[in-house]
Amino acid sequence: MSLFGTTSGFGTSGTSMFGSTSTDNHNPMKDIEVTSSPDDSIGCLSFSPPTLPGNFLIAGSWANDGENDVKNQNIQRRKVRCWEVQDSGQTIPKAQQMHTGPVLDVCWSDDGSKVFTASCDKTAKMWDLNSNQAIQIAQHDAPVKTIHWIKAPNYSCVMTGSWDKTLKFWDTRSSNPMMVLQLPERCYCADVIYPMAVVATAERGLIVYQLENQPSEFRRIESPLKHQHRCVAIFKDKQNKPTGFALGSIEGRVAIHYINPPNPAKDNFTFKCHRSNGTNTSAPQDIYAVNGIAFHPVHGTLATVGSDGRFSFWDKDARTKLKTSEQLDQPISACCFNHNGNIFAYASSYDWSKGHEFYNPQKKNYIFLRNAAEELKPRNKK
Amino acid sequence: MTICQFFLQGRCRFGDRCWNEHPGAGGAGGGRQQQPSGSNRRGWNTTSQRYSSVIQPSSFSKSTPWGGSRDQEKPSFSSFDSGASTSRNRGFGLSQNPFASPSSDAQKDDKKLLEGIIKDMEIWESSGQWMFSVYSPMKKKPNISGFTDISPEELRLEYHNFLTSNNLQSYLNSLQQLINQWRNRINELKSLNTSTNIALLSDVKDGVNQAAPAFGFGSTQAVTFGSPGFPVNNSSSANAQNFSFKPRSGFASAPSGSPPVFGNTPAFGAASSASSAITTSVPTFGFGKPAVTSAASFSFKSPAASGFGSPGFSGFPASMAAGSFGAPGAPAFGSGTSMAGFGSLGSHSHTAFSKSSSDTFGSSSISTSLPVSNGSTTTDNELFTPRDQLTAEELEQFQSKKFTLGKIPLKPPPAELVNI
Numbered sequence: 001m002s003l004f005g006t007t008s009g010f011g012t013s014g015t016s017m018f019g020s021t022s023t024d025n026h027n028p029m030k031d032i033e034v035t036s037s038p039d040d041s042i043g044c045l046s047f048s049p050p051t052l053p054g055n056f057l058i059a060g061s062w063a064n065d066g067e068n069d070v071k072n073q074n075i076q077r078r079k080v081r082c083w084e085v086q087d088s089g090q091t092i093p094k095a096q097q098m099h100t101g102p103v104l105d106v107c108w109s110d111d112g113s114k115v116f117t118a119s120c121d122k123t124a125k126m127w128d129l130n131s132n133q134a135i136q137i138a139q140h141d142a143p144v145k146t147i148h149w150i151k152a153p154n155y156s157c158v159m160t161g162s163w164d165k166t167l168k169f170w171d172t173r174s175s176n177p178m179m180v181l182q183l184p185e186r187c188y189c190a191d192v193i194y195p196m197a198v199v200a201t202a203e204r205g206l207i208v209y210q211l212e213n214q215p216s217e218f219r220r221i222e223s224p225l226k227h228q229h230r231c232v233a234i235f236k237d238k239q240n241k242p243t244g245f246a247l248g249s250i251e252g253r254v255a256i257h258y259i260n261p262p263n264p265a266k267d268n269f270t271f272k273c274h275r276s277n278g279t280n281t282s283a284p285q286d287i288y289a290v291n292g293i294a295f296h297p298v299h300g301t302l303a304t305v306g307s308d309g310r311f312s313f314w315d316k317d318a319r320t321k322l323k324t325s326e327q328l329d330q331p332i333s334a335c336c337f338n339h340n341g342n343i344f345a346y347a348s349s350y351d352w353s354k355g356h357e358f359y360n361p362q363k364k365n366y367i368f369l370r371n372a373a374e375e376l377k378p379r380n381k382k
Numbered sequence: 383m384t385i386c387q388f389f390l391q392g393r394c395r396f397g398d399r400c401w402n403e404h405p406g407a408g409g410a411g412g413g414r415q416q417q418p419s420g421s422n423r424r425g426w427n428t429t430s431q432r433y434s435s436v437i438q439p440s441s442f443s444k445s446t447p448w449g450g451s452r453d454q455e456k457p458s459f460s461s462f463d464s465g466a467s468t469s470r471n472r473g474f475g476l477s478q479n480p481f482a483s484p485s486s487d488a489q490k491d492d493k494k495l496l497e498g499i500i501k502d503m504e505i506w507e508s509s510g511q512w513m514f515s516v517y518s519p520m521k522k523k524p525n526i527s528g529f530t531d532i533s534p535e536e537l538r539l540e541y542h543n544f545l546t547s548n549n550l551q552s553y554l555n556s557l558q559q560l561i562n563q564w565r566n567r568i569n570e571l572k573s574l575n576t577s578t579n580i581a582l583l584s585d586v587k588d589g590v591n592q593a594a595p596a597f598g599f600g601s602t603q604a605v606t607f608g609s610p611g612f613p614v615n616n617s618s619s620a621n622a623q624n625f626s627f628k629p630r631s632g633f634a635s636a637p638s639g640s641p642p643v644f645g646n647t648p649a650f651g652a653a654s655s656a657s658s659a660i661t662t663s664v665p666t667f668g669f670g671k672p673a674v675t676s677a678a679s680f681s682f683k684s685p686a687a688s689g690f691g692s693p694g695f696s697g698f699p700a701s702m703a704a705g706s707f708g709a710p711g712a713p714a715f716g717s718g719t720s721m722a723g724f725g726s727l728g729s730h731s732h733t734a735f736s737k738s739s740s741d742t743f744g745s746s747s748i749s750t751s752l753p754v755s756n757g758s759t760t761t762d763n764e765l766f767t768p769r770d771q772l773t774a775e776e777l778e779q780f781q782s783k784k785f786t787l788g789k790i791p792l793k794p795p796p797a798e799l800v801n802i
Contacts, residue, residue: 043535062538102542104535120539143539163536188533202531203516226502228515228531250512275509287509289534352534353512355557356541 026348028326031368034091034345038063038079042347042365044105047338052112055085055338056094056129057345059367060103060117078102080117082129085343085369097127097134104143110151114172116158118147124160126172137172140164146199148192150211159215161187161199169215179215183207193234196242196259200229206247208259223247224255224270233293235300235316246302246316248290250353254304256316269319274306289353292334298341301376305332305346307353318379330363337372344372495519499526503572513564528567530560 027033038061048056063079077098083091101121108115115127116137124138124147138144142164150157150169157178158170163186168177185202192198196218197209204223209215223229227249237243244258252275261267276286288308295302301322305311309328314321333351337344349365350358386402388394394404499519506517514532516525537557544553776791780799785791 041538062542102535102539120535143535145535185531186533186536202533203525204518204531223518226518226520228512228533230533250515251506252509252511285505285509287505287511289512352538352541354510355537356553359541 026329026364026366027368028328029368029370031370032089032091034059034083034085034367034369036081036093037347037365037367038081038349040064040361040365041349041351042334042367043103045334045336045345045347045367046106046108046115047336047343047345048112049108049110050339051110052108055343056112057083057085057091057336057338057367057369058106058108058115058117059083059334059347060106060119061349061365062102063365078119080106080115080127082115085338089369091369095129095132097125097132099123099125101143104145105147107148109149110156116147116149118144118160120144122162124158124170126158137175138168138170138177139175140166140168142186145187146190148190148197150192150194150197150215152194152211152213154213159190159192159197161190163187165201167199167209167215181209181215181217184220188229189232191232191234191245193236193242196234198232198234198245200232200247202228204229208245219259221257224257224268225249225251225253227251227253230289231292233295233302235295235302246293246295248293248304250289252285252287252290252306254290254293254314271314271319273304273312273314273321274308274310276308288331289351291332291351292336292346294335294337294344296337296341296372296376297339299376299378301378303335303337303344303346303372303376305335307331307351309348311335311344311346313376315378320379322379323375330365341376342371342373344370344376346370500572503568507565507568507572514560526571528570529564532560 034057038059040061040063042059042061044060046058048054048058058080060080061078064077078101079096079098080103081096082094084094085091097117099117099119099121101119103117103119105118106115113129115129116124117127117134118124118138120143122140122143123136124140124144125134126137127134137158138147138160140160140162142162144160144162146159146161148159150159155178158172159167160170161167161183165183165186167181167183167187167190169179169181171178183199183201184205184207188200188202190197190199192211195211197211197215199207199209200223201207204225204227206221206223206229208218208221210218225247228251229247230250231248232245234242234245244256244261247255247257249255253270253272255268255270257268258264274288274290276288286308288306290304290306292305293302300317301313301315303311303313309331310325311332312321312324328348330348331351331353332346333349335344335346345367347365347367350360350363352359383401383403386394386400386404389400389402389404394400394402398404502517502519506513512534514530514537516529516531518525541550541553544550775789776793779785779789779791780795
């Protein structure tokens with residue numbers, strides 16, 4: 001794997017990859033930059049599970065490898081890339097796969113041998129890393145927006161959520177879904193931590209599923225947010241059981257919602273984030289969408305990334321903000337923690353939040369890695 | 383004396399006129415302007431006093447929200463309250479009535495809801511956030527109609543598809559359309575408070591029939607508002623002047639001489655167009671009749687109850703201004719005299735009024751008329767009537783600057799004649 005483009009060595013964490021950062025602001029946090037990042041917007045990031053030694057990062061993007069000129073239609077080869085991230089901070093591109101449409105979501109199987117990718121070409125593929133082969137395992141009538149691996153004691157399957165308003169569960173060996181569940185609207189985001197799954201749809205729909213025995217709808221919840229849902233992430237309680245989720249919307253707000261709280265009015269809350277003009281209330285605020293939420297696997301604190309090009313760390317139990325980053329020059333479109341919470345990866349690329357006018361295909365897209373062990377320690381509750 | 387709750391919140395409409403006690407500063411609350419009904423207030427207050435004990439201020443409050451959020455007309459509502467009594471002014475939302483009737487809570491909620499919506503719309507527009515999103519005013523409430531949910535990825539996919547098929551222009555066109563739709567809807571929600579509110583409230587609360595041509599405004603009934611019912615008021619009280627509702631947005635408040643407030647019958651015409659937003663839901667204000675186009679709810683309520691005899695209405699119109707519609711009609715009737723007028727009007731079944739009338743006046747006639755009116759608005763678009771369906775006289779009425787009493791058409795004006 002030759003390192004394309006990037007010449008600056010990764011070496012120590014924290015050094016910015018490209019020499020001069022004085023003029024351009026693509027990496028104000030001076031985080032490690034992943035080499036040979038995709039050429040177009042990164043839609044999703046996923047780290048390998050603990051079963052795999054070392055850390056591997058998968059990124060799905062809108063990067064197009066094939067002929068993208070308008071005359072030659074339908075020759076798209078959209079990339080999914082895999083890097084190995086070493087402890088030194090070095091990232092080594094390992095492999096890549098193609099889809100015929102932009103890749104919207106990626107996830108790993110629990111044993112770390114397979115990667116599942118969901119794409120706008122209405123299919124989902126299973127990528128065997130050992131053999132570097134990818135086969136199609138799912139089919140929908142519309143782009144597949146989310147994909148998650150479910151490992152239950154008595155079954156395992158892939159759950160795909162699509163804009164065709166269905167949630168399908170696939171045994172990878174069969175081309176027919178094990179189960180199809182109807183959604184009230186298009187699936188916009190989902191998260192799974194066995195035995196709970198949460199799906200947020202268009203029109204502010206929100207459904208919780210329980211996955212024991214077989215996936216079934218557990219509850220439909222009235223959305224605690226007023227605007228379109230953008231991302232969702234499940235969090236666990238002290239006993240490591242999923243107990244609630246964080247829901248982000250396009251309106252710079254995140255809602256923390258417990259499934260069975262002792263005191264719903266007090267336990268569930270929302271907070272504003274990714275807005276400009278924090279304290280200055282006279283001027284109208286700029287409000288940005290929350291593009292991704294991720295929970296630290298150990299500390300239980302969460303990170304949010306937004307269209308404003310910042311990421312923030314929060315402690316939901318102490319209800320405080322732990323840190324907000326400097327502003328990057330591009331929106332941050334995805335984020336992810338590795339399995340032990342040491343590495344926080346976030347992707348800086350255009351998320352279409354301002355339409356096509358602001359789309360600059362020439363702009364470089366980055367994935368940054370940050371040491372997350374210290375900054376995400378929870379605040380001590382007073 | 384009882385302590386004025388509104389004053390404690392800093393929003394007492396009556397200010398130093400308030401009959402309750404304002405601890406600390408009499409003037410603090412007085413800020414609420416009662417402008418439109420400023421002078422009327424006096425008049426109304428007195429009359430309303432009579433009713434206050436009987437009638438719930440509610441109606442007033444409702445009107446305020448509309449006007450309220452933007453322009454502090456809320457205070458004026460108070461006068462209506464007395465008249466309006468009854469019915470949940472949902473629309474008005476403002477229940478600042480010091481008389482604080484039990485329904486005021488509902489009104490307060492409504493008002494808050496509406497205010498919240500307006501604020502949210504303003505923020506949405508100015509903040510640059512993603513525009514293709516649904517919206518709901520409060521958690522756990524259904525989405526407001528008129529907004530579509532499109533995620534950025536979907537939009538981007540569309541862009542790429544069009545790009546490859548070499549058809550970028552059509553993508554841009556449809557995008558522009560979506561943007562325009564969104565903008566229009568936002569402006570609607572921001573400006574047409576009364577009518578939109580009614581619709582929204584029904585949307586949000588009762589899910590009332592959309593069928594009812596929104597508030598009488600748009601529907602034929604609205605027309606009636608401007609109608610004669612008010613005349614009663616006008617002549618009598620100074621209040622009448624207040625009413626003039628202030629046709630706020632869109633409404634060409636044509637405060638005509640006599641029914642000052644309502645004078646805007648023309649406004650109604652305009653209103654109808656404006657009330658397009660309303661059409662959706664008919665807030666069942668006080669009327670309780672969902673059918674009665676929401677607009678009715680607003681204005682009428684208040685006036686009906688107390689309004690009638692009390693100038694209270696006048697205040698109403700002012701507040702109504704938001705809806706412009708609602709106000710005129712209802713308050714005017716409020717005045718007892720209007721009752722009479724109303725009664726007569728009732729026959730027209732100004733839907734909007736009808737409702738109120740029933741409430742306030744209890745005139746069953748009116749209420750009945752409402753349903754009728756509702757029925758009458760059968761045009762495909764509740765807000766407008768196609769030209770050919772109007773009689774010559776109605777057409778002439780629409781075309782004239784003001785409606786003439788006794789000749790106010792029951793049907794909504796045709797779209798072409800509506801000029802706001």
